[in-house]
């Protein structure tokens with residue numbers, strides 16, 4: 001018995017890295033999986049359908065059920081076809097894991113327009129487009145009187161939560177994915193669909209330059225293994241997570257951190273419009289002695 005027996009899942013960008021681990025785990029928990037991957041280079045160039053098929057072969061060799069899909073998740077036509085693939089192959093869709101993407105890092109003053117547009121497109125639109133067609137699928141089923149089981153698990157990044165130097169395109173897209181997660185969670189609640197996001201930290205080709213040297217010694221737990229992320233996604237996809245929506249989790253090694261978003265940090269409340277001089281006079285009251293420089297990065 002798996003926690004996802006009878007469910008149908010899509011994992012985007014599942015031919016490699018974190019998505020591959022997620023597809024394998026969802027299948028091991030009983031889901032039938034559409035393994036999507038365009039098969040791009042680390043910078044988003046080219047295509048290679050064999051990348052998705054290799055993960056399908058692994059799932060089938062382990063006794064699971066999967067089909068490959070090579071659509072570009074950031075195009076509406078591709079995303080529509082991706083959802084149709086799940087319906088045609090397995091009769092419906094229950095779980096969408098948005099994960100695909102790539103990087104084109106540069107300092108803001110050096111970033112070219114193409115690098116900015118490509119990264120915003122693949123992450124932000126590449127999350128929205130599959131979510132849109134999955135939501136339409138679930139809405140149609142609900143309207144037809146069917147009970148809907150719906151889970152969307154998005155992939156943000158600590159870059160999007162706290163900002164990272166050299167990644168103004170990527171951090172903006174990943175921050176937007178958090179906002180999109182909250183919006184989709186509110187929109188789809190009435191259909192019984194939950195929407196959450198994970199911010200992983202793992203050694204893949206995307207993080208090779210920073211984490212490539214961090215390999216566990218023989219027999220030790222590998223804190224940086226990309227497959228460490230998958231159990232949290234399996235949990236959020238499961239029936240046990242029905243009451244969890246609009247939440248964000250940083251997942252790395254053996255740690256799952258629940259992170260909370262914006263909250264009121266201080267206020268100046270007045271009965272009339274402030275003047276600049278008035279705000280200058282009251283700024284110490286607003287901040288109440290707390291630091292006002294660039295916020296600390298991440299979880300310590």
Ligand SMILES: NC(=O)c1ccc[n+]([C@@H]2O[C@H](COP(=O)([O-])OP(=O)(O)OC[C@H]3O[C@@H](n4cnc5c(N)ncnc54)[C@H](O)[C@@H]3O)[C@@H](O)[C@H]2O)c1
Pocket residue numbers: 012013014015016017018019036037038039040041042044051071072073074099100101102122126155156157158199200201202203204205206207226
């Ligand atoms: N590795 C980390 O530490 C880390 C940290 C934070 C966030 N993330 C996020 O996790 C996700 C997975 O990253 P990864 O580290 O496994 O990278 P990866 O490069 O190993 O895998 C990403 C996959 O997405 C595919 N892809 C790219 N564009 C696509 C498109 N338009 N349509 C379909 N597939 C496409 C690629 O072919 C690739 O196989 C990404 O969203 C990434 O931003 C990773």
